Amino acid sequence: MMSSSSSTREGKLAGLTGATGRRVSQWLAGPVPTSVLIALVIGAGFMLVAGANPITGYHSMLVGSLGSGQGLSTTIQRSIPLVGMALCVAVAFRAGVLNLGAEGQMVLGGLAGAVVALNLPGPGLLVCAVACLAGIAAGALWGALSAALQAWPGVPLLITSLLLNYPARYFVSWMIRFPLKDPASSSVATESYRPEVQIPLLAPKGSAIGDWLAQNLGSDNPLTVIGKGVGWSLVVVIVLVALVSFINRRTVFGLESGINGLNEGFSRYSGVRVNWMTTRTMLLSGGIAGLVGVMLTIGAPTSRLIDGSLIDTNYAWTGLLVALLALYRPAGVVVAGVFFGAIVAGSGQMGRDLSMSPQIAAVVQGIVIVLIAFQVHPPRRRRRAGPPAEADNSAAAVPTNQAEGA
Amino acid sequence: MSGFFDAALVESIVRALIPVLFAALGALLCDRAGVFNIALEGQLLIGCFGAVAGSYFTGSAVVGVIAAVLAASVFSLILSYGSVTRKAEPIVLGVAMNILAVGITSFLIDAVFHVRGVFQDPAIAGLHHFAIPGLVRIPWIGPALFNLTILGYLGLLLVPATSIVLFRTPLGMRLRGVGERPLAAETLGVSPASYQYGAVTASGVLCGLAGAQLALGNVVQFAENMSAGRGWIAVVAVMLAKDKPYATLGAALLFGSTEAIGFRLQGEGLAVQITDAAPYVVTLIALLFAARSFRRQRAAATVA
Numbered sequence: 001m002m003s004s005s006s007s008t009r010e011g012k013l014a015g016l017t018g019a020t021g022r023r024v025s026q027w028l029a030g031p032v033p034t035s036v037l038i039a040l041v042i043g044a045g046f047m048l049v050a051g052a053n054p055i056t057g058y059h060s061m062l063v064g065s066l067g068s069g070q071g072l073s074t075t076i077q078r079s080i081p082l083v084g085m086a087l088c089v090a091v092a093f094r095a096g097v098l099n100l101g102a103e104g105q106m107v108l109g110g111l112a113g114a115v116v117a118l119n120l121p122g123p124g125l126l127v128c129a130v131a132c133l134a135g136i137a138a139g140a141l142w143g144a145l146s147a148a149l150q151a152w153p154g155v156p157l158l159i160t161s162l163l164l165n166y167p168a169r170y171f172v173s174w175m176i177r178f179p180l181k182d183p184a185s186s187s188v189a190t191e192s193y194r195p196e197v198q199i200p201l202l203a204p205k206g207s208a209i210g211d212w213l214a215q216n217l218g219s220d221n222p223l224t225v226i227g228k229g230v231g232w233s234l235v236v237v238i239v240l241v242a243l244v245s246f247i248n249r250r251t252v253f254g255l256e257s258g259i260n261g262l263n264e265g266f267s268r269y270s271g272v273r274v275n276w277m278t279t280r281t282m283l284l285s286g287g288i289a290g291l292v293g294v295m296l297t298i299g300a301p302t303s304r305l306i307d308g309s310l311i312d313t314n315y316a317w318t319g320l321l322v323a324l325l326a327l328y329r330p331a332g333v334v335v336a337g338v339f340f341g342a343i344v345a346g347s348g349q350m351g352r353d354l355s356m357s358p359q360i361a362a363v364v365q366g367i368v369i370v371l372i373a374f375q376v377h378p379p380r381r382r383r384r385a386g387p388p389a390e391a392d393n394s395a396a397a398v399p400t401n402q403a404e405g406a
Numbered sequence: 407m408s409g410f411f412d413a414a415l416v417e418s419i420v421r422a423l424i425p426v427l428f429a430a431l432g433a434l435l436c437d438r439a440g441v442f443n444i445a446l447e448g449q450l451l452i453g454c455f456g457a458v459a460g461s462y463f464t465g466s467a468v469v470g471v472i473a474a475v476l477a478a479s480v481f482s483l484i485l486s487y488g489s490v491t492r493k494a495e496p497i498v499l500g501v502a503m504n505i506l507a508v509g510i511t512s513f514l515i516d517a518v519f520h521v522r523g524v525f526q527d528p529a530i531a532g533l534h535h536f537a538i539p540g541l542v543r544i545p546w547i548g549p550a551l552f553n554l555t556i557l558g559y560l561g562l563l564l565v566p567a568t569s570i571v572l573f574r575t576p577l578g579m580r581l582r583g584v585g586e587r588p589l590a591a592e593t594l595g596v597s598p599a600s601y602q603y604g605a606v607t608a609s610g611v612l613c614g615l616a617g618a619q620l621a622l623g624n625v626v627q628f629a630e631n632m633s634a635g636r637g638w639i640a641v642v643a644v645m646l647a648k649d650k651p652y653a654t655l656g657a658a659l660l661f662g663s664t665e666a667i668g669f670r671l672q673g674e675g676l677a678v679q680i681t682d683a684a685p686y687v688v689t690l691i692a693l694l695f696a697a698r699s700f701r702r703q704r705a706a707a708t709v710a
Contacts, residue, residue: 050513154698158497159641166687170679170680174677356513356516357512362506362513366502374488
């Protein structure tokens with residue numbers, strides 16, 4: 001995609017050969033690593049304001065995210081909803097459908113899942129599957145409502161999807177506080193689900209695999225720790241990534257929505273029924289959000305729905321940032337999601353170690369996205385003849401079908 | 407229910423509408439200059455924090471207001487530099503700035519004041535209310551309109567002022583020209599970039615004032631995420647008002663009434679979740695009714 005002559009040169013400069021090497025060195029010279037670096041430096045400035053040593057801080061962040069078994073486990077736990085929510089946003093933004101209502105779709109999905117898990121009798125696996133389907137349906141319908149309101153009477157989807165977050169959020173809070181409230185509990189939460197309807201952990205303590213891992217690898221081995229901290233939601237999200245990737249590349253819908261994101265006028269001219277395409281996109285996007293909501297609600301070790309638990313973690317909005325960072329590509333969403341998940345996990349650890357606000361994560365993440373939008377580059381050795389590479393980058397950073405002069 | 411609609415209700419409507427009005431006027435200027443500003447929520451929150459920090463450290467509400475204006479307008483430089491100079495997508499910047507603002511303020515409230523959630527301290531000086539002698543005695547609207555903080559009066563006066571500047575001065579005409587036909591404006595020697603920088607910075611100043619009114623006028627404290635969607639309401643208000651100043655006041659009034667009436671209904675036993683959701687639902691319904699005409703206006707953004 002980038003100008004080939006200069007990329008060859010850069011590939012050789014980095015001492016790498018072959019297409020992969022070129023792409024890696026190109027990426028390293030691009031805006032993403034530079035933005036991350038600058039954001040971390042600014043983050044260090046914030047740590048100094050809080051009276052902490054940035055080196056200690058980042059060390060603690062590293063240990064709490066990637067440098068220990070527990071850290072890895074937390075990172076994966078945080079990455080699962082982030083990747084899911086980022087996929088939700090990515091399928092929409094890629095189609096030029098600016099869905100800012102992921103949060104509302106997610107919490108309604110979570111609520112639907114909780115209602116099913118609490119009330120439906122029957123074998124655990126079946127209840128779990130029905131809960132997931134109910135969550136997908138709730139999220140998809142709430143998302144499609146915005147699409148419908150854009151088709152008629154014609155309110156921009158960006159605004160309706162955003163505004164619909166609030167009734168969804170307050171409705172869920174109301175449901176937990178009144179109809180679903182566990183009268184026996186002092187906290188504002190539903191009753192606990194039966195353990196067998198939860199999405200199980202991969203290798204919990206006491207299970208055959210869990211004990212085998214603990215005996216053969218030791219109880220502190222990263223695999224053992226991950227096995228008892230991470231649930232089957234991980235597998236669900238991996239399947240989801242593959243599914244979205246397949247839809248994008250191999251289906252008519254994927255092609256149409258991708259073209260619509262690049263140029264709505266062109267897609268309309270070539271016969272795409274934009275309203276129907278938008279509706280299907282919102283069904284897909286909202287459905288993914290709903291499924292993530294269910295996974296956050298009934299995924300072990302979560303055993304009940306607590307008021308505010310889906311909102312306070314801010315997965316929906318952080319997921320939006322992940323999608324922007326990943327340029328809406330499923331594979332990129334995984335990398336960016338794990339990266340942001342690591343920042344969240346590490347910031348939590350750093351907050352505990354240095355008694356600092358874990359909100360440093362939002363600061364660093366926000367700055368990364370702002371800088372990437374700015375297209376910050378490392379200083380160039382030589383000027384390029386033309387701007388093709390930059391034009392390509394900025395075009396990719398645009399989520400909408402609004403034309404932009406690069 | 408007797409005594410439900412009383413003078414105190416009118417007063418709380420006005421109190422609720424002023425911060426939204428400031429932010430909405432900022433959104434209006436940006437829209438007119440052709441910059442889609444959805445970072446108001448973040449600008450507003452930064453303004454709140456600046457106001458409380460300035461007031462706490464100096465003991466002066468005026469310094470608090472100045473600090474709020476400075477903080478929010480410096481923060482708004484991210485949007486103007488990004489969207490004007492770097493040609494970045496304003497929606498991306500807006501979303502990132504809103505999250506950044508929550509992060510920065512929540513981090514700093516802990517780092518500087520060593521509290522989490524809410525920062526309340528007797529050292530924070532609030533804004534005084536100035537009663538206008540005579541007028542304040544008018545029943546119903548007197549206490550509501552003529553016993554405001556200095557920012558309250560300023561906000562209400564800014565509506566006609568914005569209208570006059572926008573439609574009766576060369577400055578306003580150039581600003582509108584930059585938004586509607588940037589190339590034509592440039593041909594006539596008007597630099598779109600400088601007008602867009604000006605408009606975004608003005609929205610920063612206005613959001614700073616909104617934040618000061620919210621954090622030093624309506625209450626005297628800083629709470630995490632205390633802007634609570636008002637920046638988004640401002641975006642919608644301007645959309646509803648089709649970028650007209652007086653109509654923006656009307657839209658802000660709609661929001662203020664819903665919030666105030668909802669707050670009153672809480673006292674009557676209605677669940678807080680329902681009254682909290684009401685302003686957004688009412689705004690949405692108003693948008694649906696207004697949609698017919700702005701389908702034509704925003705043909706590009708919606709269905710042709």
